[in-house]
Amino acid sequence: MTTTTDGEASLAPPDSGAERSGPLKIVPVRHPGRWVAVAIALVLVAQLVHALVTNPGLEWATFRQYFFDPSVLHGVWLTIELTFYAAVAGFAGGMVLAFMRLSPNPLLRVTAYAYVWVVRSVPLLVQVLFWFNISYLYSRLSIGVPFGPEFFSFSTTHLVSSVSAAVIALSVNEAAFASEIVRAGVLSVSHGQLEAAAALGIPRRRQLMRIVLPQAMRTIAPNAANQLISLFKNTSIVSVMAIMELFYTVQVIYGRTSRIVPMLLVATVWYVLLTTLLTIFQYYVERRFAKGTTRVLPPTPVERVRLAIRDLRAAAADEGTPR
Amino acid sequence: MTTTSPSAGRRPGDAAADPARVVVDIRDVHKNYGLVEVLKGVDLQVHVGEVTVVLGPSGSGKSTLLRCINHLEKVKRGTVTIDGELIGYRRVGDRLHELREREVLRQRTHIGFVFQNFNLFPHLTVEENLVEAPVSALGVPRTRAQERAGRLLERVGLRDKATAYPGQLSGGQQQRIAIARALALEPKVLLFDEPTSALDPELVGEVLDVIKDLARAGTTMIVVTHEIGFAREVADTVVFMDDGRIVEQGTPADVLDSPRHERTRTFLSKVL
Ligand SMILES: Nc1ncnc2c1ncn2[C@@H]1O[C@H](COP(=O)(O)OP(=O)(O)OP(=O)(O)O)[C@@H](O)[C@H]1O
Numbered sequence: 001m002t003t004t005t006d007g008e009a010s011l012a013p014p015d016s017g018a019e020r021s022g023p024l025k026i027v028p029v030r031h032p033g034r035w036v037a038v039a040i041a042l043v044l045v046a047q048l049v050h051a052l053v054t055n056p057g058l059e060w061a062t063f064r065q066y067f068f069d070p071s072v073l074h075g076v077w078l079t080i081e082l083t084f085y086a087a088v089a090g091f092a093g094g095m096v097l098a099f100m101r102l103s104p105n106p107l108l109r110v111t112a113y114a115y116v117w118v119v120r121s122v123p124l125l126v127q128v129l130f131w132f133n134i135s136y137l138y139s140r141l142s143i144g145v146p147f148g149p150e151f152f153s154f155s156t157t158h159l160v161s162s163v164s165a166a167v168i169a170l171s172v173n174e175a176a177f178a179s180e181i182v183r184a185g186v187l188s189v190s191h192g193q194l195e196a197a198a199a200l201g202i203p204r205r206r207q208l209m210r211i212v213l214p215q216a217m218r219t220i221a222p223n224a225a226n227q228l229i230s231l232f233k234n235t236s237i238v239s240v241m242a243i244m245e246l247f248y249t250v251q252v253i254y255g256r257t258s259r260i261v262p263m264l265l266v267a268t269v270w271y272v273l274l275t276t277l278l279t280i281f282q283y284y285v286e287r288r289f290a291k292g293t294t295r296v297l298p299p300t301p302v303e304r305v306r307l308a309i310r311d312l313r314a315a316a317a318d319e320g321t322p323r
Numbered sequence: 324m325t326t327t328s329p330s331a332g333r334r335p336g337d338a339a340a341d342p343a344r345v346v347v348d349i350r351d352v353h354k355n356y357g358l359v360e361v362l363k364g365v366d367l368q369v370h371v372g373e374v375t376v377v378l379g380p381s382g383s384g385k386s387t388l389l390r391c392i393n394h395l396e397k398v399k400r401g402t403v404t405i406d407g408e409l410i411g412y413r414r415v416g417d418r419l420h421e422l423r424e425r426e427v428l429r430q431r432t433h434i435g436f437v438f439q440n441f442n443l444f445p446h447l448t449v450e451e452n453l454v455e456a457p458v459s460a461l462g463v464p465r466t467r468a469q470e471r472a473g474r475l476l477e478r479v480g481l482r483d484k485a486t487a488y489p490g491q492l493s494g495g496q497q498q499r500i501a502i503a504r505a506l507a508l509e510p511k512v513l514l515f516d517e518p519t520s521a522l523d524p525e526l527v528g529e530v531l532d533v534i535k536d537l538a539r540a541g542t543t544m545i546v547v548t549h550e551i552g553f554a555r556e557v558a559d560t561v562v563f564m565d566d567g568r569i570v571e572q573g574t575p576a577d578v579l580d581s582p583r584h585e586r587t588r589t590f591l592s593k594v595l
Pocket residue numbers: 356361379380381382383384385386387388
């Protein structure tokens with residue numbers, strides 16, 4: 001090639017690079033399109049913020065007054081608790097169901113399949129109402145031979161408080177979806193891995209826990225995080241059972257004060273904040289399970305900022321020294 | 324069937340071992356995949372310290388035979404015996420009772436298997452790959468398994484890679500690690516299914532060198548390969564398979580230089 005399109009190179013004498021003593025400077029590719037996009041986005045965001053701040057209907061004073069209100073904080077905490085218990089129980093159940101689906105035993109397979117089929121087919125709201133009303137359907141649960149003698153029986157109204165009914169309903173639903181997420185993860189691990197483990201005589205349980213699951217986690221983690229976030233927001237459904245979680249608390253307050261929009265904003269901001277925390281958690285979990293799959297892990301955002309600062313410093317120092 | 328004893332002098336290591344001891348005894352093995360009969364009655368004996376190289380065209384059943392030896396595949400008829408122990412079954416009178424999975428897994432610890440595409444565990448470091456089976460399958464204390472892993476890595480020339488992940492290694496290095504992993508269980512026999520077929524040509528040599536070293540040290544091995552030069556140099560017995568049967572078997576000189584069967588001749592003329 002004798003022609004060059006690079007402006008800098010054509011201005012400089014052709015062999016100027018060879019005369020310089022230091023290493024050649026690398027010029028990164030420029031992305032002017034990105035800067036235009038950033039500018040447009042900034043304008044749009046500014047307009048949105050303007051609209052949010054200046055509209056009197058949003059009543060930011062009310063928002064401030066209630067954001068850290070003890071009853072709201074209590075609601076936030078209950079929402080977190082509901083999410084935590086339902087997630088733990090749901091994923092534990094989902095794991096069991098997934099291994100039932102993958103087991104060679106046809107009875108276990110069919111049972112798990114039927115469970116997933118039924119639970120996925122019924123809307124969550126209907127399930128929640130069902131569990132809430134179970135005490136009316138079966139006011140006494142008893143342990144004994146079906147249609148035969150009872151050994152032990154107890155009243156369900158004590159057994160199923162409305163909060164535990166909510167946890168049960170959410171867990172049951174969560175398990176069905178989690179089982180499919182775990183199953184997809186297990187299927188994503190290449191068959192050769194199980195074969196190698198079997199050829200080495202590694203016990204069956206250990207094959208799953210040590211070889212298959214950690215590799216499956218790479219597929220499971222993003223989907224599980226998705227599911228966890230949707231569970232977190234789905235806790236608002238149990239407000240139909242008058243449980244004082246975040247959304248119901250907010251409803252009660254605007255029912256009393258009729259400040260609907262600012263109270264909805266209180267709930268929204270809390271949901272967004274906590275989802276953001278979950279998203280950051282997801283990022284680090286995924287990084288953790290990427291071990292061994294990529295040659296070099298990409299830097300975390302914190303590391304990126306540090307690297308950027310170091311580069312800026314180096315560039316500044318570079319400007320200072322004459323060529 | 325002609326059987327050969329290991330050539331004297333090449334293996335000082337097994338002078339003490341009984342040269343007539345049969346480690347792998349395959350008798351009348353038949354295997355079907357659905358309606359297709361893939362193995363049609365295979366008999367093969369491998370003596371202690373002996374290297375048997377299996378050659379044959381694609382689809383002749385070489386991989387299937389290896390997988391039947393360590394019971395990754397169930398045979399339809401016939402028996403596989405490793406050092407006197409029937410694999411996959413317990414014999415009671417004239418009946419064969421299938422063993423439980425746990426017992427089969429224990430039997431497999433006597434049979435090392437090296438796969439064409441390595442199948443290292445990518446989320447574990449090299450050392451963890453080597454330590455996993457001895458600890459979880461044999462109950463070896465972790466520190467002892469780690470010492471042994473260190474010695475094995477030395478042996479395959481990868482001592483400095485103990486903390487690397489498989490993805491950070493070249494194909495040849497990965498296969499050498501896979502060989503070390505199989506050796507970590509101190510198996511009675513080592514099975515190789517085309518150990519160099521997935522490698523770039525310049526990496527084939529380093530893996531074959533490791534296998535040659537093992538041969539010199541008196542390791543009993545069955546190697547499926549297309550490397551005729553390797554077979555000539557290392558094999559005590561060369562077996563030629565075609566269409567689910569062993570067609571010809573003998574010393575490398577017999578089978579490679581003066582094959583008696585037409586099919587062996589055609590195959591060799593294609594690969595040489
Ligand atoms: N899981 C399976 N299901 C059905 N058929 C199979 C299966 N595995 C192997 N076969 C068939 O069995 C025959 C023997 O296969 P095998 O893999 O043992 O051949 P091979 O000698 O190892 O060939 P190659 O040199 O290509 O590896 C082939 O015809 C193959 O299509």
